[in-house]
Amino acid sequence: MSARTARTRLLAATTVALAALALTACDNGKGVRDEGPSAASNSSSQPTGSTADGGTKGKPAGETGGSTAAPKSTTTPGTTTTGTSGGSGSAGKNGGGTTSTRNPTCNGANTKTTATEVSRPLNHLLLTVTNTGAKNCDLTGYPIARFGEAQSVPPVAESTHPQAVVTLAPGESGYAGVLLSAADGSGGNGYTAKTLVVGFAKGSSATPALPAKGVYVDDKLTVTYWQQSLDDALAY
Template sequence: MSARTVRTRLLAASTVALAALALTACDNGKGVRDEGPSASSESSAEPGGSTKAKPAGDNGTTAGGSAGGTAATPTKGSTNGSSGKAGDGKSAGGGTGTGSSRNAACDGADTRTTATEVSRPLNHLLLTVTNTGSKNCDLTGYPIARFGEAQSVPPVAEETHPQAVVTLAPGESGYAGVLLSAGDGSGGNGYTAKTLVIGFAKGATSTPALPAKGVHVDDRLTVTYWQQSLDDALSY
């Protein structure tokens, strides 16, 4: 074997040995290997080689917001179980919170009162109060009726109490019935009254005219509460 052949084989053996050493160095962690991009795409480089993690959820949106960093749109809330826009100032059930004021009470100054005898029921008088003013008024309670020179006023039939206050718009009327005397003549202390004064819950009184012959009253004299309906006024 020639010396040249020996040198060639020694060179080949050396090359194989060096390649093996290089592989060993890479496998035991001492070599340098290109690992590609950083394992965490959520960290950014800081001076000095340290890294700082981005806040959770920082992917171009604000916390609880929409893409692009815009603030979250306020959602519709609810107040006591009823829905409404947040901060719209409305109270539960759709109210505005402003409330409503009561109407002024009707009295003799802004109404006209008439007294009419009716054929049915017997011995009854119908009182009619008409709003002659320009605003609504409430006809509350019952007529405080004083017949002739009587020192007292008749009681009210409690069973005629209406379910709601009688409100009169301009031009509208409310009613009350008056039982003048017992139909079977059983009433006592009867007399003929030719004048009548009607008082209201407050304010001015009214003096409706009675028939020229007057009306006969006795101790059965009773009035009803003011009613919205004429039929209700005469049902007692």
């Protein structure tokens, strides 16, 4: 081989080496090297952890990524929402009824209570409560009536529940009817009571006088709710 031919081949090899170096430099941050189909395939096959709208991909149904925002409260800070205490539907089921009222409760301290035996309806007693105070009072629930030495008080006839609280102005009266015994004699455990204690929803009780002979009561004994009208009290 001649010296000229050797120099020519050396020059060609040097040129190839320089070209390779230039291509490598271009790949190290200045250009883009085509890796072939395998690189693109590897990139597209990777699962995407999240999407732009907050959804998730590549996870089983029912699993979500990230955190879920807590539901916003609809209550204004510093306020409390409460229901009405002791609505009319609950009156008479807990100690004579405890409906919400605007005035003091009528009781034995600010009223006078009388008990009157009436001829119609048969075997009925009329309780009358008169406001003796200087302010209005609310007569709520029904009379908690204890006749003689009875260990229990009679039930209330739910059908007599008034549509509104009975409010008594000074000097005004409210009423309740008492069915003492069955008119057809079907009641049992009858006895004659000579004393009566009437309790109210709140406050002091009253002890109205009964007729001197007393009143006959049996297990049909029932009271009505307090009424604004005497006729309503005796309608049961």
